[in-house]
Amino acid sequence: MTVTLGLLVRLEAKPGKEQALAEFLAAGRELAVAEEQTVTWYACRLSEREFAIFDTFAAEEGRRAHLEGEIAKALGNVAGDLLVRAPEITPVDVLAAK
Template sequence: MEKLALLARLEAKPGKEQQLADFLKNALPLAVAEPGTIRWYALQIGPSTFGIFDTFADEAGRDAHLNGDIPKALTAHADELLAVPPVIEKIDLLAVK
């Protein structure tokens, strides 16, 4: 059961919105390959604001994701794509349907 989550907010540099959207779409296979990640969503919140929301059964799954390929790839492209560092929040899920 999903008990934990992460919410990452990403702000694209001006003119890099589509590149960030494409990066997030292309990250899906990496998320699928993570056994501890139950659900993974890439989302667009506003014209230049994007996010990732993912859920986990336990802290081990969440930690594995935080140390996995998606954060590494995002870090490698952060200077090119992001206006500010990502804001990553650890979340405890209270109810899930």
């Protein structure tokens, strides 16, 4: 399957909420597995309080479904407690993948 689209989501944990955010992201993998149109999904830590999610899709339909799906809803439910500010969601075009 060729991926052409992605999402880069940057998250900043509130002080003292770093571990809770890391655990939330690790648990999010199960939700991502259930999304048929999400080709890849990564959660990573960039620094002590900065995290990111990167996911890829073969078509815009999949990306849109992901943005309206269970992971987005779950993140919305915990954002006020765990995040300094709203997630920074950047749609991206995938230029190359292996």
